[in-house]
Amino acid sequence: MNLKSLIRHETFLALLLVVVLIVLSFQSDRFFTVDNLLNQGRLMTEIGLIAIAMTFVIATGGIDLSVGSILGLTAILTGVFWQNVGLPLPVAATAAIAAGTFAGFVNGVIITRFRVPPLIATLATLALYRGLAEGISQARSVRGYPEWFYVLGQKDVLGVPTQLWILLLAAVVASIILAYTTWGRTVYAVGSNEVASRFSGLSVEKTKLALYTASGFAAAVAAVIFVSRVSTTRSDMGTGIELDAITAVVLGGTSIFGGRGTVIGTIIGLCLIQALKNGLSLAGIKGDGTIMLIGAVLILAILASNLFERSGTRT
Amino acid sequence: MSNSTPYVSLSGMSKSFGGVKVLKEVSFDVRPGEVHALLGENGAGKSTLIKMMSGLYMPDAGTITVDGKELRFSSTRDAGAAGIATVYQELLLFPELSVAENVFLGNYPRTATGIIDWTEVRRRTRDLLDQLDTYDLDVDTKVLSLSVAQRQRVEIAKALSKNARILIMDEPTASLVESDVQRLMAVVRQLRERGVGIVYVSHRMPEIFALADRVTVLRDGAHVATRDIDEVDENQLVSMMVGRSIESLFPKANATIGDTVLRVTNLNHGRHVRDISFDLRRGEILGIAGLVGSGRTELALTLFGMTPATSGEIKMEGRTVRIGSPRQARDLGIAYVPEDRGQQGLVKAMAIRKNVSMATIERLSSGIFIKAGEEAQRALDAVKRLSIRCRNIGQPVGELSGGNQQKVVIAKWLETMPKVLILDEPTRGVDVGAKAEIHTIMGELVKQGVAIIMISSELPEVLGMSDRVLVISSGQITGEIDRADATPERVGAAMTAHRSGEAA
């Protein structure tokens, strides 16, 4: 029953995506072109990486609001390590990613060791990490990266944007982990009943710690891709991205209370959001109008799947 | 003692959920000043019936007559206004609020200006608690810090605050220890003297014979019989409930007792596990008796690594071990079936298959991947072996009955091939039939050489099933009694005893 309703939500969402794609391609002949679609894939990679990690976090019944700030902090550190400290760029980027991952680890420690509810813990580190980014950057942006660095964010590999390969790889690996491994099983079990999971000898704390660390890592990788894509670093990068990622995850059918959710659902949710953004802007509707529409789609999609589910289970 | 005209009568009550008829034309009445016991196995329709009486469910058919007038309850407020109050089994209180506020919530005394009169709320709560001989409860305490028995007293005070004429008590003693049960029974008698009619739902026969004036038995949603209590005996009631006669409630299997598998010496953890030493042998059932809060469950949690021992020694098969987490306990062959099935034992939203494999998921994997086929096969075997009644192994555990849920928890731990199986209240909230099945499973396990530690609040169960009884009080062992010498009196005395030199 559980599995059925889950599939139902994703099928419903996939159908919605198909309808949206068809409607949008009628709206504008520039929409359904390979170039445009690939470019949209480029634009959604950063949110996508974060959303994939967020799927795991939310499936355990947690949340990570600090990802946008971690993204900003990592971006700033990449620039600072390279320009001010003078490290070679690959080393600088790696060090910055390590720092972002560590920021995620700190979230995990606060949540698992001190038992602070994830919402509050990451609300606090949201302020802290963004503040660190501002303090370190002193409102200076770093530009002028070497040409090869833009391969990551602006160039193609085998005709497909480089970062889209990364997203694809992440999605496949994450789907497999969540669906078929002991780790994925633990995620669902913890999300459904943390106490019983602990009583069953599952390593609840270790799993959570790993997830928040992974979430930091995803945000950090997204940061480097972001920097490469826009050729600059600024301390306000990634502001509000946590809400975009959560929207994609929830739209994708992951229960905000935990215990349910799939990576494929998140990816469909993400595509739907990006298609709407792009299609509407091509149709001449301003970007802000599409933000509104995404909000409406989120509410309506959950409403619809709630209604289906209720009629499905109450027989 | 009791007036013969009923205050409340229900007739022809029927209710269906999603096409399944859970109650079929049941009639039931309560007179002022009587205790009317309501009996039936889990799923017999008792809860549905009392939920309709208390206004939580609307009946599909049937009438409710209160004091001669036919009424329809569309909310609990309506039932409350008609003088019917309910003390639910799960004790519906607000942990973050004070005792006084819990009593008067939704029903506050107001001052002339219409705002809540907190002085009056506290004064009247004090009065009500005093009426229940509960002088030791501060009205300003937050409910979260109270014991189950104290919370129940708060619930009863709440019912009295509304001048209830009828009080429905849903398994009020299910989670109480003997001394609290006695106190509760005194309260029930006192309420009866005052003319309150009491609907008393319970599985426990001794209480029913001690308290009830009349008894009604339900089975499969239908009314079986209503009798005066002196017209029936225990065996008749049980056979009315299950529709057949139960031969033996405690089928003690005789297993060969072997070598010592677990030896605990001077084990300590906090105030509740103090200086505990005992041996456990293969094929033995060691019963642990004690009041709630005596440290029974805490001892189990320490052995299971949830609250690791601060000092003392644990030897498994002669080897000294350190148990720092449930994982380590599991790997050493110690399994624990917890007291709180819903919270600690099961992931209710998950399928039977996934629950059964939960403690052995690493063993069922190659690398990091779960071997789904083997997982399903093991679950099927477990369902068959423990005769778990379900549609299929993909069914969420939450949909099963209490007894079958408990069997799933046991199945999960049997998968770990335990050498020591700790069962904490294995048959609480389980109906008569499933209870006997669980006891049979225990018998089979000891025959295979498993050593069982069984914690139970039910003295007959402890005495009936154990080879040896360990009695715990204030975190210490106050008695170790062999099966032959274990009488209710001896065990009971040890439960309230204190070790010399220790103050209460």
Next chain:
Amino acid sequence: MTTTVEATARSRPTPQRPGFFKRLFAEYGQEIVVLAAIVVLFAIVTMVNPRFISANNLTTIFSGNAYIAVAAIGMAMVIVTGNIDVSVGALIGVLATISGSLAVAGYPIWFAWLAPVVVGMAVNAVIGILVAYARIPSIVVTLGALSILRGGLISVTGGTWITDLPPAYLIAQKQVFGLPVPLVFMVVLTLLAAFWMRYTAFGRSLYAIGGNAEAALATGIPIARRTVAVFVIHGAFAGLATILFATQLQVIQSTVPPNLELTVITAAVIGGVSILGGSGTVIGSTLATILFATIGSALIFVNVSAYWLRAVIGLLILATVLADMLRRRGRGA
């Protein structure tokens, strides 16, 4: 043994009651901690730099942040019922634009003040209905509402500022009885809300719903209706906060401070409102807002670079959260 205990209990009609201060601390522990933090901070910073307690600076601290405190009152109520609202920042932005536009367009001033309150209530009524009747978790509904309102704000204003506001409209810059209006607003609304939550059955029912929804239902509390009502009240407070926010400068910017909703939530939570629902007071949320404002101002007075401001505030929030967790754990064990 047992019988003697019984006997003494019976002969003693009044049980031992914990002392006044102990009870005060048990009930208002978090509020007291926050208040103490404010006092200590004031003392230390004033020693370093006496100008810190100048009237001018105090006005900045209290008046400049009063709108956050007012919004946090409604937020505290929502969180007490076990819900949350991440859209309030965007809502305040939208309401400010509506209010300012009306004022500039020449509508009566009272109308420009009333409109954000009414619209705020209407918007949140929709949110409340979706939460209570459609059973969509509040974080999901308000996440959607956040997008809708944020997008709506930018597409309506196109990023332009509202200028030429009539002087009579700028109520936040006025004084009553020699006190700045925002300060009076903040104090009066906090006290009213605190009184309402403590002394009315409606107010208490919010704690019941957040503390144990099942039990609240069994007590006969209409949970769905109350949930809608609490969102509507929260909308009204967002409207009142808007009045203070929109009238504090000569212009209304088309944006609100980033992450305003998170600041408001943080204020409520640091003030002692349990994120799980069922406990906390609006006095706490207002004190927490003052604490943040004090910290922000103090950092400037002790010459911390403005760039590091947010980092230090973040660190302090984290420290408060951890201290609170340790305190709770100490009490729970």
